[in-house]
Amino acid sequence: MWKKASSVLLATTMLSGLLAACSGGESPKTTDTGSSAAPAPSGxxxxxxxxxxxxxxxxxxxxxxxxxxxxxxxxxxxxxxxxxxxxxxxxxxxxxxxxxxxxxxxxxxxxxxxxxxxxxxxxxxxxxxxxxxxxxxxxxxxxxxxxxxxxxxxxxxxxxxxxTPILHVNKTMLDEKGLAVPKTWEELKTVANALVIKENNEFKRYGYSMPYDTWYPIAMISQAKGKFFNDQGTSIGFDSALGTKVFKFLKDQQNTGALYYPPQQDSGNIVNQMFISGKIGLMYQSTGVIGSLKDNVKFDYVTSFLPMDAVYATPTGxxxxxxxxxxxxxxxxxxxxxxxxxxxxxxxxxxxxxxxxxxxxxxxxSQQIKDLWAKEPNRKVAYDQLQYAVDTNKHVAWPQVMQEFFKAIQAIMYDNKAIEPTLDTFKKEAERLLKG
Amino acid sequence: MSFEWKYVRAPLSFLLKAIVLMIFIFPFLWMISTSLQTFQETLTFPPTWIPSIPQWVNFSTAMNAGPFLTYARNSIIVTFSVILIQVLVMIPAAYAFAKYRFAGKEILFSFVLLAFMIPGQVTFIPVYLMLADWGLINSLLPQILPFMANAFGIFLLRQYFMQIPQEIIESARLDNASEFKIIWKIMVPMSMPALATIALFSFVSHWNDYFWPLVMTDSAAVRPLTMGIAMLRETEGISNWHIIMAGNVVLVIPILIVYLFASKQIVKAFVYSGIK
Known part of the structure; x- marks a missing residue:
């Protein structure tokens, strides 16, 4: 008797499990006609x-x-x-x-x-x-x-x-120090160092920051008139001297507190938050944050072209x-x-x-865009910068090379590895991947 | 020496426990606090702990950002079907591996261990291709079928069953009990703590799973809550963390409820020794 009852019970539970599984699959099609995404050639x-x-x-x-x-x-x-x-x-x-x-x-x-x-x-x-x-x-x-x-x-x-990446500026902070928005790397260096506040060996304020990303070093390589990949797509397109110049520029400023280089995890959020709360005066960051910044900062906020070295240049995203x-x-x-x-x-x-x-x-x-730009000149700057847009990291193997470039950035920016040998290793790895 | 140690040990153990507790509880408190803040508050530095005015509206904003009722229903159906089927497969399998002798037993068990060790990231492409071939991609089955056998569960339950003395089973057989009855009346009740533990682990991992539903589902109609919450994030720009955290609170509540009910059994599973 018990045997029979329990086996019926077992069978029912099993069936109801399967039914639940099946009906779960079926019902969305019938109940959610609005949002359902059942692929059919014709709806x-x-x-x-x-x-x-x-x-x-x-x-x-x-x-x-x-x-x-x-x-x-x-x-x-x-x-x-x-x-x-x-x-x-x-x-x-x-x-x-x-x-x-x-x-x-x-x-x-x-x-x-x-x-x-x-x-x-x-x-x-x-x-x-x-x-x-x-x-x-x-x-x-x-x-x-x-x-x-x-x-x-x-x-x-x-x-x-x-x-595109763009320079976000806390104009109020710069004005307090009588500083102009930097247009070149040299000016950036001067302005950023002037913004640093150091108390008891602790940085209370840094000059500028940028998210942990390949975007910004690539932008700077282009600004120094280098290319990320060479035209044949067989190797990287910048020589050791140029690469060293870019990273030495960043590294020197990191050491003086002019540049705060954020930790890897959630770096974008970290730099946004630092910019909003006045811990940095300048930020390299996507145009995608203009809207949220405009609504949330309590200072005069403007955007500007990424500072130039030999030329203005920006990658796109x-x-x-x-x-x-x-x-x-x-x-x-x-x-x-x-x-x-x-x-x-x-x-x-x-x-x-x-x-x-x-x-x-x-x-x-269009009139709508003109009106928007009149109201928010920060957005127009982003569009105007497009005349200098150049994407030099184009290659089928880019996703793999990107991983190697990240490793180089980590070694230099976090582990204080010597710049030249690190970039040489990166070049060798990139060439291996580009051949494949 | 040992005398002094006694006085140090208790406070020290308390302190260590308090530290561990803080490490575990801190992210939860942070999540709850953020879920009740305004967007401005989430951006301030130093961060606020107690929101000036609790923003309960964040919860409705999060839940209205997508078809969250569908997501919740899918999460419930998938998780509970998986657990139910796993338990039904696991008990007889563990019993056979623990108490039967048959040809190829060792090899079969090594397959179970193998399945236990291979992560989903290795198998998801062939599994996806197979299920797409069967035309199941727009159902909940791709989130259920691959998990019918819980290798970890079979392994753990087998160990548990092996501790149960053979004499008990033998005497039941002498009393003419069927194998089914032995499982149902002896093995299952005696291994309740282990079963509860396995079910809870399974519940948490399937309820929280993001990767598998991400790769196995193509449409909102068959997606679970985790996918809905991932959608609250901005791809570029500044995410509304207060809304995302409100979504996470909703996601975590069922886990806490289930844990409240299962915690006693789980503690038992780890202290269980022999038969009472």
Whole structure:
């Protein structure tokens, strides 16, 4: 008797477990018609469904969702489903496995430095024919942001949420000391050292800071007229003297307290917080923080070009949008991309909301952008700096070389290793990776 | 010498415990404090500990930032299905490994140990490709199926079962008890502390898991809470830490509740020795 009862009990629990598992899989499709992302070639009412993977969380994610909603409401042929896929790096991982499994999206956001790797494996569609069909051309797009769009004469990505590093300035602090915003490395050195406050062998205030990232050393290499990779893509493009100059510049100032180099973990948040609370007067940081800084600082806040050495130069950042070669809905997906580029309710509104750089010439000339820049000149500085935009870290093997460059930065900035031998080791490692 | 030591030991042990407790509890307090602050307060330095006005609204802001009801439901279904199936697989498997003799037992058990040692980061691509091939990517099954057998659980429970004297099982067999009855009436009740421990570990690791759902799910409809909270972060720019921490508090509460119920059993599992 007991035996029977217990086996029935066991069977029921087991079944209910399986049922729970199954219904968990089924129910989202029926209950969440609004947000459901079940991939189907055509959604309800004969609409073509376009899957769009992106990496925007937080406020910017909300702005992007709002843009997608506006598109879906604007017409009744295409339904775009935007899905957050984690950070830029995580999206790359997901995209790699999804392309292999043929479960990939129609459109994907790609951090600009990863685009070449995907272009090289022929998984990104050439958008030139689509552009032509829509009577548009590459010249309609912002030139400074096109560095990661054309590979092998194919237009494989369009700039979308793009940013650059820029110099954020606590003008109040500089004014107190009678200092002008630095325009060159030498001026930066003078200003930063003048801002340092040291009491009882402890730094109360530093001059400037920058997040732990390859972005800023690369910017400085370009400013010293070097290239990160050489033109043949066989080695790094700056010699030992130039590399030493860049890192010696940083290291010397780190030693005097002019530069605070933050710890690796959460370095971006640390430097933002130090800037807001007046622990540093200047900050190298993405244009992406302008909006939050403007709302939260209690001093006169301005932006300025990154200081020049031989020339002004800045790398670009952020992400582009690519049409996936494996998409079965390319025309529908293109319709969304086209709309995002030309419709004032599309990309333009997203740019106004988020503060990313306007990515078409039409946007730059639009009244809305002009009004925004009149109100917030800090944003115009970011756009103006684009005339000096140059991305020299372009190579299929960049993600691997980046890891090695990080190691070199760590050795120099944290472990006080001698600069020259460290860069020599980095060069050797880079050449090995570039050959592969 | 030993006399003096006695007086030092108690306060010292108290002090060490207090330090360890602080190390563990500090991040929790920080999280709760931040979850109740305004954005401005999260940015001030030195940091505020007690928010001037507790911002309960952060919780609703966090929960309204996405389909959090769907996320919560998915988290609950996935975690509880995993635990249930694991327990059902684990008990007979551990019993067989502990008490039976059969050909290939050692080899099979070494497979279990192997599974125990290989992290998900190694297997996720083949598993994803296989499940995509079966058309399961838009269901919750990719978060459940790969975890049906808990290798660590089988291992731990086997050790536990081996401590139970063979005589007890033999005498039950003499009384004509079926194998099922032996498991259900003898093995399971005697190993309750171990089972509770394994279930709790499993609960915490699946409830908190970020990596596996990230790589196994492509749409919001099948994602758990952890993914929803990751979405609160800014990709570039300054994150709203007060909102993210409010999300984290919501994520952690069920773990604390489950722990409250299971803690007694867990302590037992570690002090258990022999049969009473």
């Amino acid at each position: 309800p009412a004969g609409k073509a469904t376009v899957q769009f993977w992106h990496s925007l969380g937080g406020k910017n994610g909300e702005y992007l969702d709002a843009m997608i909603k506006r598109f879906n409401a604007s017409q009744d042929k295409v339904e775009v489903v935007g899905t957050f896929q984690g950070s830029y790096d995580e999206t790359v991982t997901k995209l790699q496995q999804a392309v292999a499994a043929k479960t990939g999206p129609d459109i994907s956001m790609l951090e600009r430095a990863y685009i070449q790797m995907f272009a090289d494996s022929d998984v990104l569609e050439d958008m030139t024919p689509f552009l032509k069909k829509s009577n548009m051309s590459q010249d309609d797009l912002t030139p400074g942001l096109m560095g990661h769009s054309v590979f092998d004469k194919k237009l494989v990505s369009l700039p979308f949420n793009r940013s 952020g992400a582009n949008l690519s049409l996936m070669a494996g998409s079965k809905n390319k025309d529908a997906a293109w319709e969304f991309l086209r709309w995002a580029m030309i419709d004032p309710q599309g990309g333009l509104q997203f740019i106004l909301d988020s503060g990313y750089l306007p990515f078409t010439k039409k946007m730059v000339e």
